[in-house]
Amino acid sequence: MEPISEFFSAQHRACDRVFEQMESAVSRDDWQQAETLFNELSEDTLQHFSSEEQGLFPLFEEKTGMRAGPTQVMRSEHVELRDLLQRMGDAVGVKDRDQTLGLAETFFLFLQQHNVKEEQMLYPMADQALQGALQDLVGKVPGFPPPGR
Amino acid sequence: MNLAALSLENAPGFWVPLRFFLAVPVFGVIAAVVLFIDGGQLLQSRWQAATLAVTHAFTLGYIAMAMLGALFQMLPVVMGASFPRAERASLLVYLLFTAGTLCLVFAFLMHKAVLFAAAIVILVPVLVLFGLGVLVVIGRTGNVGATARGVQLAAVGLIVTAALGGYLGSGYAFEGLAPGRSATDYHAAWGLVGWIFVLIIAISGQVIPMFLATPPYPRRFNRGMAYLSILFLCIGSLVPSQGVREVCVAAVIVLMTVYAVVTLKLLQKRRRKRFDITNWFWRFGQGCLVAGGAVIAYGYSARTFAGQDGAMLAGLLLLAGFAVSLINGMLYKIVPFLVWLNLRMPVLRGEIEAGTRLYTPNIHEVIDVRPMKLQFVFHVAGLLLLVVTVFQAGSWGYAAAAAMLISNLLLLMNLLHATRLYRKYSSQILEVR
Numbered sequence: 001m002e003p004i005s006e007f008f009s010a011q012h013r014a015c016d017r018v019f020e021q022m023e024s025a026v027s028r029d030d031w032q033q034a035e036t037l038f039n040e041l042s043e044d045t046l047q048h049f050s051s052e053e054q055g056l057f058p059l060f061e062e063k064t065g066m067r068a069g070p071t072q073v074m075r076s077e078h079v080e081l082r083d084l085l086q087r088m089g090d091a092v093g094v095k096d097r098d099q100t101l102g103l104a105e106t107f108f109l110f111l112q113q114h115n116v117k118e119e120q121m122l123y124p125m126a127d128q129a130l131q132g133a134l135q136d137l138v139g140k141v142p143g144f145p146p147p148g149r
Numbered sequence: 150m151n152l153a154a155l156s157l158e159n160a161p162g163f164w165v166p167l168r169f170f171l172a173v174p175v176f177g178v179i180a181a182v183v184l185f186i187d188g189g190q191l192l193q194s195r196w197q198a199a200t201l202a203v204t205h206a207f208t209l210g211y212i213a214m215a216m217l218g219a220l221f222q223m224l225p226v227v228m229g230a231s232f233p234r235a236e237r238a239s240l241l242v243y244l245l246f247t248a249g250t251l252c253l254v255f256a257f258l259m260h261k262a263v264l265f266a267a268a269i270v271i272l273v274p275v276l277v278l279f280g281l282g283v284l285v286v287i288g289r290t291g292n293v294g295a296t297a298r299g300v301q302l303a304a305v306g307l308i309v310t311a312a313l314g315g316y317l318g319s320g321y322a323f324e325g326l327a328p329g330r331s332a333t334d335y336h337a338a339w340g341l342v343g344w345i346f347v348l349i350i351a352i353s354g355q356v357i358p359m360f361l362a363t364p365p366y367p368r369r370f371n372r373g374m375a376y377l378s379i380l381f382l383c384i385g386s387l388v389p390s391q392g393v394r395e396v397c398v399a400a401v402i403v404l405m406t407v408y409a410v411v412t413l414k415l416l417q418k419r420r421r422k423r424f425d426i427t428n429w430f431w432r433f434g435q436g437c438l439v440a441g442g443a444v445i446a447y448g449y450s451a452r453t454f455a456g457q458d459g460a461m462l463a464g465l466l467l468l469a470g471f472a473v474s475l476i477n478g479m480l481y482k483i484v485p486f487l488v489w490l491n492l493r494m495p496v497l498r499g500e501i502e503a504g505t506r507l508y509t510p511n512i513h514e515v516i517d518v519r520p521m522k523l524q525f526v527f528h529v530a531g532l533l534l535l536v537v538t539v540f541q542a543g544s545w546g547y548a549a550a551a552a553m554l555i556s557n558l559l560l561l562m563n564l565l566h567a568t569r570l571y572r573k574y575s576s577q578i579l580e581v582r
Contacts, residue, residue, distance in 0.1 A: 077497065
């Protein structure tokens with residue numbers, strides 16, 4: 001059982017789907033749809049980041065004693081991703097197709113390498129380190145399933 | 150697992166992979182020039198010295214050059230596997246590998262024993278040590294994922310290929326040593342299958358779903374393909390029976406075809422529907438892989454191929470078609486990303502105060518899509534013309550060489566444009582700081 005890997009990786013996949021739909025909406029100049037999908041993407045992504053930053057990371061740091069390590073890198077990458085997301089939102093707002101698609105590609109590639117690091121290294125490590133502490137995540141991470149169910 | 154390696158300090162500097170990547174089209178240009186001078190005569194037999202010069206300009210100067218650079222970048226970032234003193238080690242590998250490859254290419258062209266000796270003395274230790282280094286640094290991370298294992302298997306392939314190459318080269322370098330031609334077949338098979346094909350299987354398992362937003366490869370597919378390729382290669386090399394060897398060749402052709410078909414199916418299911426030049430290069434490359442496998446199969450059953458040695462055509466399709474296309478496409482994905490990432494690195498590392506406004510070009514602005522499309526057209530034209538040249542020497546050879554020359558010059562220009570942009574904006578970052 002790898003509840004942390006499963007839960008957080010599924011959120012990555014879900015955000016990817018919304019991103020892909022938004023990108024195709026921009027490609028076919030459907031700006032109304034693009035804006036709706038962008039808002040959904042932004043909301044889901046920011047929620048996922050805060051679930052990690054407020055819930056998973058502090059618990060991970062507490063249990064492993066690693067405070068300046070991987071979680072710090074992930075946090076600084078979140079800052080960059082938030083900035084890209086905001087600039088992408090601005091570009092969607094003014095219906096600038098080239099700028100939106102260029103920022104979308106940048107956001108997507110940076111996000112993918114970020115996700116790989118989380119899914120292949122951080123989450124498996126968290127699944128091991130937090131085995132007895134999953135209950136603590138339930139209150140802090142919206143939607144996280146209670147252990148033993 | 151080595152979590153400390155996630156640290157951004159461990160990401161290699163911009164020039165570590167870029168040095169290698171910029172050398173790639175330069176060797177493409179060298180290959181095209183040799184081809185042009187020769188007027189396509191060299192495609193008539195794989196044993197001519199000029200043919201061997203062009204082949205090694207591609208296999209070492211183009212393909213291995215790109216792969217070494219990519220591994221120096223990828224191992225620390227994706228697998229947490231860092232070479233000790235990575236900056237210095239990569240520079241040393243780059244300088245020696247480039248020098249050794251130039252020695253080998255010119256050794257074939259000029260028939261100089263001393264150049265062969267220099268090439269062997271430089272290339273064999275560098276490639277063997279690099280291969281061993283890859284085995285050790287990945288081994289130390291404890292990572293046993295399909296990508297990590299595949300890259301380790303490919304490193305074994307590289308070591309065997311380099312050792313066999315050194316043995317073959319010694320026949321040119323030192324009087325009295327005359328390795329048999331069968332060793333050439335093993336050298337080619339280990340290079341093509343054990344090193345190039347296995348590495349591509351391993352890397353594509355990771356990067357295709359990630360960068361091109363396709364569904365993942367089937368479970369255990371990449372791991373199984375890599376192990377089976379090496380297994381058949383070992384059996385075919387070690388069992389002294391013509392029948393067994395032919396079965397192994399057939400098995401590897403089946404593996405290649407299955408891999409190409411599965412990859413093409415994944416690319417067809419791309420969820421991102423917009424234009425992507427990497428997708429074009431990869432589709433074309435997989436098509437060449439299928440065609441190359443078919444040519445080998447045909448050559449084995451019918452022995453000759455329209456009066457030609459099938460190995461020439463197969464080599465062309467698998468190296469200049471399959472491997473080169475994939476690398477070319479991947480460079481257009483990786484280089485713009487690295488430009489952007491390294492320009493943002495001071496911000497990511499917290500070296501620039503938060504809130505400092507700093508313009509960074511987005512990835513589409515690093516290399517414009519039009520010159521990439523143009524290069525793709527010349528790349529495809531060059532390969533098709535080369536195929537024609539195998540059957541019809543003469544003026545077709547000049548056309549093929551010209552198309553290949555233009556394609557590689559365009560690739561070089563596009564990559565240089567990216568590095569110029571990096572220089573320009575990184576100097577602005579220094580001013581902000």
